[in-house]
Amino acid sequence: MSPAPSPGALLHVARHAAAAGADVLARRDPSALGATSKSSDSDWVTAYDLAAERAVRSVIGDSRPHDIITGEELGTTVPAGRHDGARIRWSIDPLDGTTNFIRGIVYYCTSVAAADEDGTWLAGVVHAPALGRIYWASRGGGAWLSDRTGVRRLTGPGAERGRLLATGFAYDAATRAEQVGDLGALLHGFGDIRRLGSAALDLCMVADGTLDAFAERGLNEHDIAAGALIAEEAGVVVVRPPLRSVLDGGPTEAERLAAVTLAAPADLLRSLTDPPSTERHP
Numbered sequence: 001m002s003p004a005p006s007p008g009a010l011l012h013v014a015r016h017a018a019a020a021g022a023d024v025l026a027r028r029d030p031s032a033l034g035a036t037s038k039s040s041d042s043d044w045v046t047a048y049d050l051a052a053e054r055a056v057r058s059v060i061g062d063s064r065p066h067d068i069i070t071g072e073e074l075g076t077t078v079p080a081g082r083h084d085g086a087r088i089r090w091s092i093d094p095l096d097g098t099t100n101f102i103r104g105i106v107y108y109c110t111s112v113a114a115a116d117e118d119g120t121w122l123a124g125v126v127h128a129p130a131l132g133r134i135y136w137a138s139r140g141g142g143a144w145l146s147d148r149t150g151v152r153r154l155t156g157p158g159a160e161r162g163r164l165l166a167t168g169f170a171y172d173a174a175t176r177a178e179q180v181g182d183l184g185a186l187l188h189g190f191g192d193i194r195r196l197g198s199a200a201l202d203l204c205m206v207a208d209g210t211l212d213a214f215a216e217r218g219l220n221e222h223d224i225a226a227g228a229l230i231a232e233e234a235g236v237v238v239v240r241p242p243l244r245s246v247l248d249g250g251p252t253e254a255e256r257l258a259a260v261t262l263a264a265p266a267d268l269l270r271s272l273t274d275p276p277s278t279e280r281h282p
Contacts, residue, residue: 017059124137
């Protein structure tokens with residue numbers, strides 16, 4: 001069997017793949033969105049989602065033709081035939097923040113991540129063309145950001161400035177109502193909340209210290225795969241929901257909607273995992 005690829009080698013592929021997807025998004029034309037709704041009137045797919053995923057898959061397929069690829073729009077592809085090397089699986093969100101993209105709000109990105117056969121995430125890239133930001137990380141190699149000011153290593157939230165919590169809301173109406181009801185307790189220890197519309201970017205912005213913590217229910221693997229690794233490599237504690245792999249059928253809808261993803265410095269994590277009760281007593 002050939003040796004497993006290094007995280008650095010996978011990161012090289014991930015960066016090129018994410019750049020290919022982001023290049024598609026950067027050509028956004030409001031007259032050519034081709035937007036259609038999926039599960040609800042807040043869950044959309046556009047022609048750009050599909051084109052970006054195909055662009056990402058093309059780069060990965062050219063570089064690593066035997067790898068498994070899971071994408072938000074085009075599902076899971078397992079190459080046929082014998083494979084003698086370590087099998088890597090890629091998780092793609094070609095356009096995280098589709099609603100933002102449709103409306104011309106700049107918080108959207110292409111997210112690409114790679115995991116080994118044990119499910120350990122080894123490399124991840126979040127490329128946000130409208131922001132001019134590229135976030136990346138490899139297992140053991142740190143987390144990094146390239147933007148208009150240059151390149152810097154990320155170390156998570158810094159000095160006390162009033163704490164900001166990032167979150168999002170499910171497309172499912174009943175789950176969304178529960179999330180709104182939980183906000184009071186969730187905000188204990190935080191000065192305010194931000195809802196930017198891209199979980200991948202939320203996680204990256206905890207990594208770069210713009211935000212102080214992130215908590216959200218009901219996310220899919222592709223929403224968090226790259227951003228969670230970037231946050232971890234920046235020194236942030238990330239609690240990933242223990243959901244079944246897509247190769248084993250993935251979680252049920254009920255399991256996914258109940259699962260919570262958390263990211264915060266260790267000293268803030270207790271505020272998210274053990275918020276005070278909001279019940280009123282006579």
